[in-house]
Amino acid sequence: MHDDSAGAKTQFQALYRVFLLRVVDLELLSADADTTRMLGQFAAIFAAVSFALTAPLIIVGGLPKEALWTVEHFLFALTMVVVGLFAVLSWESIFPTRLDLFVLGPLPVRPRLILSAKLAALTAALAISAVALNVFTGLIWPLLFSPPHSGFLGAVRSLGAYWLTVIAASTFIFCCVLSLHGLASQLLPRQQFLRLSIWIQLAALCLLLGAFILEPSLESSAALSAPGNQALLRALPSYWFLGLFQSLNGSMEPVFVPLLRHAYAGLSLAILMSMITLLLAYSRSLNRIVEEPDIVPALRSSGWLRSRKRSVQLPLVLFSIRTVLRSRQHRVLAALFLGLEFAIALVCMQGSPGEHGVLPGSVDGHMPVSFVIAGLLIMIFTILGTRFLFTVPMTLRANWIFRITEFYSPAVYLTMVRRSFYAIAVTPVWLLLSCFTLARCPSWAALAASAVLALVGIIMTDLCLWGFRKLPFACSYSPGNGNLHVVVWGTLFLLIPLIEQAAMAEGTSLQSYAGSALMLSSLGVCAFAVRRQTNRRAHANSKGLLFEDIREEELTSLQLAATPTSSSQRADR
Amino acid sequence: MLELRNICKSFSGIPVVKDVSFSARAGEVTGYLGPNGSGKSTTMKIITGLVDASSGEVFFAGKRIRDDLTRYRQRFGYVPEEPYLYTHLSGLEYLEMVSQLRGLQGRKAAERIDSLLRLLSLHGDRDVPISAYSKGMRQKVLLAAALMHNPDLMILDEPFSGLDIGSALILKSLIQVLAARGKVVLFSSHELETVEQISSRIVILHRGRVVADDSVEHLRTLMSAPDLESIFSQLAIEQDSVAISNQIADLIHA
Numbered sequence: 001m002h003d004d005s006a007g008a009k010t011q012f013q014a015l016y017r018v019f020l021l022r023v024v025d026l027e028l029l030s031a032d033a034d035t036t037r038m039l040g041q042f043a044a045i046f047a048a049v050s051f052a053l054t055a056p057l058i059i060v061g062g063l064p065k066e067a068l069w070t071v072e073h074f075l076f077a078l079t080m081v082v083v084g085l086f087a088v089l090s091w092e093s094i095f096p097t098r099l100d101l102f103v104l105g106p107l108p109v110r111p112r113l114i115l116s117a118k119l120a121a122l123t124a125a126l127a128i129s130a131v132a133l134n135v136f137t138g139l140i141w142p143l144l145f146s147p148p149h150s151g152f153l154g155a156v157r158s159l160g161a162y163w164l165t166v167i168a169a170s171t172f173i174f175c176c177v178l179s180l181h182g183l184a185s186q187l188l189p190r191q192q193f194l195r196l197s198i199w200i201q202l203a204a205l206c207l208l209l210g211a212f213i214l215e216p217s218l219e220s221s222a223a224l225s226a227p228g229n230q231a232l233l234r235a236l237p238s239y240w241f242l243g244l245f246q247s248l249n250g251s252m253e254p255v256f257v258p259l260l261r262h263a264y265a266g267l268s269l270a271i272l273m274s275m276i277t278l279l280l281a282y283s284r285s286l287n288r289i290v291e292e293p294d295i296v297p298a299l300r301s302s303g304w305l306r307s308r309k310r311s312v313q314l315p316l317v318l319f320s321i322r323t324v325l326r327s328r329q330h331r332v333l334a335a336l337f338l339g340l341e342f343a344i345a346l347v348c349m350q351g352s353p354g355e356h357g358v359l360p361g362s363v364d365g366h367m368p369v370s371f372v373i374a375g376l377l378i379m380i381f382t383i384l385g386t387r388f389l390f391t392v393p394m395t396l397r398a399n400w401i402f403r404i405t406e407f408y409s410p411a412v413y414l415t416m417v418r419r420s421f422y423a424i425a426v427t428p429v430w431l432l433l434s435c436f437t438l439a440r441c442p443s444w445a446a447l448a449a450s451a452v453l454a455l456v457g458i459i460m461t462d463l464c465l466w467g468f469r470k471l472p473f474a475c476s477y478s479p480g481n482g483n484l485h486v487v488v489w490g491t492l493f494l495l496i497p498l499i500e501q502a503a504m505a506e507g508t509s510l511q512s513y514a515g516s517a518l519m520l521s522s523l524g525v526c527a528f529a530v531r532r533q534t535n536r537r538a539h540a541n542s543k544g545l546l547f548e549d550i551r552e553e554e555l556t557s558l559q560l561a562a563t564p565t566s567s568s569q570r571a572d573r
Numbered sequence: 574m575l576e577l578r579n580i581c582k583s584f585s586g587i588p589v590v591k592d593v594s595f596s597a598r599a600g601e602v603t604g605y606l607g608p609n610g611s612g613k614s615t616t617m618k619i620i621t622g623l624v625d626a627s628s629g630e631v632f633f634a635g636k637r638i639r640d641d642l643t644r645y646r647q648r649f650g651y652v653p654e655e656p657y658l659y660t661h662l663s664g665l666e667y668l669e670m671v672s673q674l675r676g677l678q679g680r681k682a683a684e685r686i687d688s689l690l691r692l693l694s695l696h697g698d699r700d701v702p703i704s705a706y707s708k709g710m711r712q713k714v715l716l717a718a719a720l721m722h723n724p725d726l727m728i729l730d731e732p733f734s735g736l737d738i739g740s741a742l743i744l745k746s747l748i749q750v751l752a753a754r755g756k757v758v759l760f761s762s763h764e765l766e767t768v769e770q771i772s773s774r775i776v777i778l779h780r781g782r783v784v785a786d787d788s789v790e791h792l793r794t795l796m797s798a799p800d801l802e803s804i805f806s807q808l809a810i811e812q813d814s815v816a817i818s819n820q821i822a823d824l825i826h827a
Binding site: 315397 | 621622623658661666670
């Protein structure tokens with residue numbers, strides 16, 4: 001008996017380590033990939049956010065009670081949205097893959113042990129992100145949240161209450177995601193579930209981000225006790241955990257009592273539901289995972305594609321579209337970008353129509369310039385997201401077929417990749433936004449705005465292709481090389497304000513024919529120049545395509561020693 | 574003719590292919606043999622241009638392949654050791670992609686793919702994703718992809734792996750037919766009986782070096798060996814297989 005439990009513990013530890021390390025798909029990585037560095041960059045971003053949220057405290061010093069409630073609520077809501085996003089994005093890792101089952105199936109490992117190890121690994125990964133996000137806020141703000149005159153013990157209690165609430169809120173959102181996943185996998189046939197999974201994920205992402213951005217500020221005694229707000233408060237879990245914190249912190253007021261009840265009931269229900277659905281899903285899904293392929297069966301290829309005269313570029317464009325549509329991993333990443341774009345659109349549309357003015361010809365002010373800003377941001381982020389998506393490989397070892405068929409010049413491959421960008425990112429976004437704009441504002445200004453959007457798409461695509469020597473999904477991925485933190489902060493503090501300024505300038509230009517004509521001609525010239533430069537650079541490329549993302553050598557060895565040096569070894573590889 | 578001259582290859586300073594030279598002629602089937610880790614697949618990858626040799630040159634039709642790699646790539650068909658394919662595509666989609674990448678267009682290419690799929694008994698599963706294919710079916714997709722452009726040189730790395738008996742018989746015959754039609758065929762396999770049956774010439778690699786390069790008949794006479802298995806055992810197997818099996822059995826019993 002003792003040997004059995006010791007054996008199970010050893011098995012659990014081994015599986016836990018394997019599953020935790022599988023946060024990053026090792027099959028995709030370049031030989032040079034630095035996973036630790038990438039994870040460190042993620043943690044650094046969260047810690048920096050945490051620090052940025054703590055800094056105002058140093059400036060402000062103290063805050064009135066209701067302002068403190070706002071901060072408390074914001075911190076819990078932020079934790080919930082981050083943990084929720086991670087849970088949704090990683091929900092595929094709740095179930096073992098076919099490979100897991102083929103490897104572990106013949107071994108004497110009980111399915112419930114696999115489930116426990118999977119859950120523990122996922123929980124650990126989510127806990128790391130929650131801790132990183134609260135590393136500064138969770139140590140400094142709670143000192144201010146303690147009830148007045150409660151002294152040192154009050155501060156300690158507040159600290160404990162804060163972290164308990166963070167754990168409870170994270171557990172609630174994690175369990176909700178597990179329940180959603182478990183229910184969907186039980187109610188739908190597996191192939192349908194695989195097909196619809198991405199849409200459920202996308203809907204969950206939009207719901208989380210939408211709720212976070214749009215939820216009203218009710219952090220005052222009057223708003224919390226107003227009868228008209230009670231239905232809303234029942235529907236917003238972030239407020240429940242504000243109530244829980246007040247209770248644990250010892251600063252409970254009557255307005256929080258219903259919220260506290262919701263918190264306990266919601267948490268219990270979420271845990272119960274997730275356990276039931278997960279156990280059901282596990283007991284019923286393992287065989288289906290082994291028996292059925294992971295990828296949705298191909299639809300019969302449409303005749304028009306075959307009957308068309310094929311251009312050299314077509315195979316790569318089709319390959320890119322099929323990969324985005326069928327690869328689970330790429331669809332999840334695409335969903336993340338779509339969710340972020342949805343959030344951007346919401347943030348932009350939240351402003352009042354009068355803030356930036358409206359487009360000429362807009363009926364009843366239905367087409368504010370803020371929509372133009374949102375459109376530009378969506379177009380640019382879709383292209384950047386597609387650029388990132390293209391660098392994440394699909395079945396890396398299968399890229400030998402592209403290597404042995406590298407018959408064309410770099411310029412031809414550049415055109416292939418450019419068309420893939422147009423097919424996946426630029427055209428769908430442009431069509432969607434243009435139709436929406438023209439439907440709401442059928443005027444010359446809307447036409448001009450739509451032309452601007454197309455030109456911006458063309459320019460951004462060519463900028464993304466600057467020095468891009470890869471084929472989509474066919475080069476190994478080196479996550480540590482991306483300097484993720486630089487990209488994130490650059491986007492937040494440089495790119496978004498820049499786009500906002502440009503969009504406002506566009507809004508101003510669209511107010512007159514002359515302004516619109518000038519803007520369109522300037523963008524046209526710019527698009528032509530960027531295209532020309534990108535093509536010129538591709539023609540000058542004598543190195544061919546890149547299939548292995550290896551960092552450029554920072555040191556050059558003089559190779560004075562007789563033994564092989566690191567650089568010569570790398571050349572060997 | 575395909576010719577390798579003094580090919581050497583090291584990985585991280587460790588030599589895996591050492592001064593390998595041999596040639597494979599048009600109209601002949603050249604069998605390339607060697608134990609695991611002898612450098613066979615690395616040599617195959619060097620021949621396809623997927624891996625660069627540390628030193629030495631590969632020539633095809635009298636020209637260095639590095640001088641015009643693009644032209645060379647258009648002339649060979651390759652079946653790799655492992656069936657790495659884009660499994661999210663169907664068999665038909667994969668072959669269409671390869672044909673388009675190879676510049677084959679129009680009705681003729683479509684008909685050729687369709688016929689290959691029928692002849693290799695894949696037509697019924699042409700729209701099923703490759704992820705659902707068995708190993709043998711994947712091997713057939715690779716074979717179809719390697720053949721569709723009528724290459725002058727066939728490089729087959731373990732082509733029989735996973736094939737059922739019927740398909741293996743077809744492939745055996747196909748290799749001989751291709752050679753008879755003037756193509757250069759280089760193939761590696763661990764199935765010595767098959768290699769002996771269809772190869773005109775044998776190259777045996779051991780620890781990265783060529784230890785035999787001759788016809789099977791001549792090797793048999795030279796080494797007084799009844800068959801290829803005996804020749805291979807003498808040249809490339811250093812261990813006493815019976816002793817090792819006994820040691821393994823003893824170990825797991827202990």
